[in-house]
Amino acid sequence: MNKKKLLLIDGNSVAFRAFFAMYQQLDKFKNPEGLHTNALYAFKNMLDVVLKQEDPSHILVAFDAGKTTFRTAMYKDYKGGRDKTPAELSEQLPYLREMLKDMGIKSYELANYEADDIIGTMAKKGVEAGYEVAVVSGDKDLTQLASDHVTVYVTKSGVTKLEAFTPDHMKEVNGVTPTEFIDMKALMGDPSDNYPGVAKVGPKTASKLIQEYGSVENLYNHVDEMKKSKLKENLIASKDNALLGKKLATINCDSPVEVTLDDLSYEGSNIDDLRRFYEKMNFRRFLADLAQKGELTENKTEVKKQDYVVLSADNLDQPPKAAEVTFYLAMFGDNYHLADFAGFALKIGGETFVSRDVFLLQESPLKGMLEDSAVQKNVFDLKRTTYGLYRLGIKAESLTFDLLLASYLVDNEKNSNDLGELVQGYDYYDLKTDLEVYGKGKNAKIPADDAVFFNHLAGKTAAIAALKDSLLKQLKDHEQDDLYDSIELPTARVLAKMEMNGIKVQPSRLKELENDFAVRLKELEEKIYKEAGEEFNLNSPKQLGVILFEKLGLPVIKKTKTGYSTSVEVLNQLKEQSPVVSDILEYRQISKIQSTYVKGLLDVIDERDGRIHTRYLQTLTATGRLSSVDPNLQNIPTRTEEGKQIRKAFVPSSPDGYIYSCDYSQIELRVLAHVSADPNMQEAFKTGYDIHAHTAMKIFHLSSVDEVTSLQRRRAKAVNFGIVYGISDYGLSKNLDISRKQAKEFIDEYFEQYPGIQAYMDRAVKDAREKGYAETIMHRRRYLPDIHAKNFNVRSFAERTAINSPIQGSAADIMKIAMINVQKKLDELGLKTKMVVQVHDELIFDVPADELETIQKIVPSVMQAAVKLDVPLVADAGWGHDWYEAK
DNA sequence: GCGATCACG
DNA sequence: ACGTACGTGATCGCG
Numbered sequence: 001m002n003k004k005k006l007l008l009i010d011g012n013s014v015a016f017r018a019f020f021a022m023y024q025q026l027d028k029f030k031n032p033e034g035l036h037t038n039a040l041y042a043f044k045n046m047l048d049v050v051l052k053q054e055d056p057s058h059i060l061v062a063f064d065a066g067k068t069t070f071r072t073a074m075y076k077d078y079k080g081g082r083d084k085t086p087a088e089l090s091e092q093l094p095y096l097r098e099m100l101k102d103m104g105i106k107s108y109e110l111a112n113y114e115a116d117d118i119i120g121t122m123a124k125k126g127v128e129a130g131y132e133v134a135v136v137s138g139d140k141d142l143t144q145l146a147s148d149h150v151t152v153y154v155t156k157s158g159v160t161k162l163e164a165f166t167p168d169h170m171k172e173v174n175g176v177t178p179t180e181f182i183d184m185k186a187l188m189g190d191p192s193d194n195y196p197g198v199a200k201v202g203p204k205t206a207s208k209l210i211q212e213y214g215s216v217e218n219l220y221n222h223v224d225e226m227k228k229s230k231l232k233e234n235l236i237a238s239k240d241n242a243l244l245g246k247k248l249a250t251i252n253c254d255s256p257v258e259v260t261l262d263d264l265s266y267e268g269s270n271i272d273d274l275r276r277f278y279e280k281m282n283f284r285r286f287l288a289d290l291a292q293k294g295e296l297t298e299n300k301t302e303v304k305k306q307d308y309v310v311l312s313a314d315n316l317d318q319p320p321k322a323a324e325v326t327f328y329l330a331m332f333g334d335n336y337h338l339a340d341f342a343g344f345a346l347k348i349g350g351e352t353f354v355s356r357d358v359f360l361l362q363e364s365p366l367k368g369m370l371e372d373s374a375v376q377k378n379v380f381d382l383k384r385t386t387y388g389l390y391r392l393g394i395k396a397e398s399l400t401f402d403l404l405l406a407s408y409l410v411d412n413e414k415n416s417n418d419l420g421e422l423v424q425g426y427d428y429y430d431l432k433t434d435l436e437v438y439g440k441g442k443n444a445k446i447p448a449d450d451a452v453f454f455n456h457l458a459g460k461t462a463a464i465a466a467l468k469d470s471l472l473k474q475l476k477d478h479e480q481d482d483l484y485d486s487i488e489l490p491t492a493r494v495l496a497k498m499e500m501n502g503i504k505v506q507p508s509r510l511k512e513l514e515n516d517f518a519v520r521l522k523e524l525e526e527k528i529y530k531e532a533g534e535e536f537n538l539n540s541p542k543q544l545g546v547i548l549f550e551k552l553g554l555p556v557i558k559k560t561k562t563g564y565s566t567s568v569e570v571l572n573q574l575k576e577q578s579p580v581v582s583d584i585l586e587y588r589q590i591s592k593i594q595s596t597y598v599k600g601l602l603d604v605i606d607e608r609d610g611r612i613h614t615r616y617l618q619t620l621t622a623t624g625r626l627s628s629v630d631p632n633l634q635n636i637p638t639r640t641e642e643g644k645q646i647r648k649a650f651v652p653s654s655p656d657g658y659i660y661s662c663d664y665s666q667i668e669l670r671v672l673a674h675v676s677a678d679p680n681m682q683e684a685f686k687t688g689y690d691i692h693a694h695t696a697m698k699i700f701h702l703s704s705v706d707e708v709t710s711l712q713r714r715r716a717k718a719v720n721f722g723i724v725y726g727i728s729d730y731g732l733s734k735n736l737d738i739s740r741k742q743a744k745e746f747i748d749e750y751f752e753q754y755p756g757i758q759a760y761m762d763r764a765v766k767d768a769r770e771k772g773y774a775e776t777i778m779h780r781r782r783y784l785p786d787i788h789a790k791n792f793n794v795r796s797f798a799e800r801t802a803i804n805s806p807i808q809g810s811a812a813d814i815m816k817i818a819m820i821n822v823q824k825k826l827d828e829l830g831l832k833t834k835m836v837v838q839v840h841d842e843l844i845f846d847v848p849a850d851e852l853e854t855i856q857k858i859v860p861s862v863m864q865a866a867v868k869l870d871v872p873l874v875a876d877a878g879w880g881h882d883w884y885e886a887k
Numbered sequence: 888g889c890g891a892t893c894a895c896g
Numbered sequence: 897a898c899g900t901a902c903g904t905g906a907t908c909g910c911g
Contacts, residue, residue, distance in 0.1 A: 188897085202897035540909055541891060560891065562910095567892065592893060596906055623903060625896085632905045635895035643894075668896090668902095722901065731901035792898045804902045808896095812903095840896045840903085889910090896903080 007056035013138030018042035062118035120251035186245035288429035304430035306458035347461035408619035502611030531580035650883035663842035678756025685871035692717040698753040726800025768802035776809035818866040
């Protein structure tokens with residue numbers, strides 16, 4: 001291949017990003033000599049992504065040579081006031097160069113010049129010589145180099161995601177061309193490089209000015225013609241700053257670099273050197289990758305060969321008796337309610353038994369073992385395993401270790417439903433991923449070759465057994481053993497039962513709705529076509545946009561990446577201008593209900609028992625909440641009357657029975673009152689006030705809750721919600737459709753009235769910064785590496801998450817405890833009532849008529865007693881002959 | 888396979 | 897000045 005592609009990497013800035021991208025792993029990534037290795041590791045990950053994406057013929061990684069450069073000669077404070085590079089990072093830099101060398105990649109630095117100048121110079125040379133050039137950096141300074149033949153990639157959240165800056169993209173982001181971006185920077189200044197620019201000029205103003213005048217110089221040629229304004233004064237006052245800024249911001253593309261393009265030719269790694277380097281750094285992951293690559297080119301060096309015995313009807317008595325076994329039940333596909341069985345593996349001590357024939361499990365030696373509570377079972381995915389065995393008529397007992405749950409608690413980011421992938425996160429490489437063994441998409445299948453499949457199955461039990469102790473230790477170190485033993489494991493068992501129960505659905509009620517909605521949709525459709533003057537696909541936002549904004553000429557309120565936005569928010573603002581808009585809104589609403597709920601639910605009723613069996617995902621969310629899939633029963637409509645009708649189809653299993661619903665009142669705000677220890681908010685809950693009215697009274701300075709108007713209450717409610725989300729004046733103003741200034745006043749007054757809340761928010765952010773994670777009342781963690789991000793938006797998002805996660809997550813903890821306790825009570829009392837659905841703060845039960853009274857007594861009280869907070873927990877109940885009535 | 892949209896807490 | 901609310905899943909059109 002003759003393609004000439006030059007890859008230029010800004011070594012310092014990418015290393016810096018790499019370091020902070022894996023900052024929370026700092027202590028984990030150390031080689032045996034105590035050298036930190038996290039930046040090296042992340043840098044290598046970035047290189048892999050870029051090498052694959054760009055497939056360069058030539059590569060250079062440029063480094064800064066030292067503190068003094070031609071820029072410091074111009075302006076001595078250039079890059080002054082910067083924090084010193086952390087020692088944990090600088091110690092890695094020499095090894096970074098060593099790694100690059102082993103990878104066959106040239107490093108280069110030049111006295112008096114920055115890496116940027118080297119890159120600019122080589123990019124220029126490259127383009128002149130007919131190369132396509134790709135530049136990778138951790139900051140945006142280099143984007144000024146973008147041109148027809150130069151694409152600048154800037155790392156985004158972490159280092160393996162890259163944002164491509166082409167001239168077009170520059171124009172979109174900044175409104176100016178890459179070269180004009182220099183002028184923009186000159187006006188704005190750059191706080192991180194420590195030069196000032198013009199007072200009060202940020203990106204918006206700078207972009208506008210440069211779009212108008214083209215350059216700093218031309219701007220100053222015409223500055224006298226500008227209307228009198230503060231901006232004009234500031235521009236004139238800072239002329240020298242702006243001109244200096246331009247010099248500092250301009251990359252020198254004619255630096256005296258001594259390397260030639262030919263020097264940069266990339267021929268690939270020196271595998272032996274690289275292997276030695278990985279060994280020195282203890283990069284087992286990369287070592288495994290090297291081994292796998294070897295597998296592709298040389299003869300097959302399989303993953304570790306497992307020893308196993310194939311079980312059949314003839315040797316079922318062979319597995320020995322034991323107090324502890326590791327068991328894996330293989331089903332093909334995610335939905336274990338319906339998935340085909342594929343086989344199983346059973347590891348007892350050093351022996352592993354495998355088979356494709358899951359019906360062997362129904363034979364007494366194996367069934368007896370699985371149902372024997374004296375035999376502890378280690379598994380991967382307790383709920384899936386329990387459900388699969390239940391389908392085989394086996395009531396599994398003593399599933400006491402679940403690697404999936406343990407790993408989710410230790411670090412939910414490292415978690416995966418694919419065991420092979422999960423264990424790699426724990427440096428275990430003797431198991432392939434399901435993706436590798438089964439394949440992807442519609443080509444995926446269980447391998448026909450026994451040797452391959454059995455090895456994979458046996459490998460799974462080996463991996464579970466191998467990681468058990470380490471995971472248990474990590475749980476202990478995190479003070480999470482109680483969360484694991486007393487909350488997650490029992491919750492999994494409760495959820496398995498709820499999934500088995502399912503909820504009864506009356507298809508006739510959905511069919512009626514289907515017909516009604518079909519008629520209404522048809523009418524609306526015809527009306528809209530008439531109003532629009534033509535037929536089009538109403539479900540296509542693209543086609544709808546053309547009709548509304550081009551044909552009917554309505555004003556464009558918001559744009560999306562792909563075109564006009566036609567969301568509810570936008571359409572609501574256009575309602576007055578054209579009658580067709582209201583009809584479209586109505587069509588959208590009905591159509592959503594029809595396709596997602598009426599048709600969607602009809603499709604998933606189990607014909608065998610007339611019920612819907614959702615699956616709860618227990619190890620998915622970042623906060624500890626559950627999610628519900630196939631179908632999602634946690635978003636059944638409730639806000640509109642048409643939508644609510646869906647709930648009439650959810651019925652008790654006996655005709656005279658009840659659907660009983662019990663939900664926590666304001667659980668998140670109560671958690672906030674508890675964790676913040678704010679006396680005023682605690683007082684409001686202890687007194688039993690309507691919390692939103694109480695907040696309104698406080699922030700609007702009323703003397704009693706009776707004086708609160710409904711508008712004031714609505715606004716106070718929005719503020720309360722906003723607080724839980726990590727409020728901003730902008731978000732609140734948008735939500736309430738008020739000015740940003742007014743929103744800010746509400747927030748300020750709120751903090752005044754509830755001083756503990758502000759303190760909580762500050763503490764939440766500070767704690768997250770120090771510990772690297774946020775934590776719930778039950779010690780559930782959420783890691784927040786972005787809390788150290790330099791990018792304002794990325795960091796702000798992490799800060800809001802640090803505030804929200806303990807609140808949302810603690811509420812989730814509480815609900816899980818409640819579910820366990822309620823189920824325990826149902827069992828103790830031998831009730832036939834079934835817990836059937838959980839919707840975050842609400843539990844739904846299928847209750848026989850004669851148990852209603854008992855349920856009313858026990859459910860709210862057990863929920864309220866789930867944990868003891870500094871404010872009371874309150875649960876409200878409702879019931880009726882279907883879900884609609886149970887409110 | 889992804890973005891836009893909209894359903895829920 | 898920066899540009900935002902927190903957490904989810906299903907459906908549709910479109911490339």
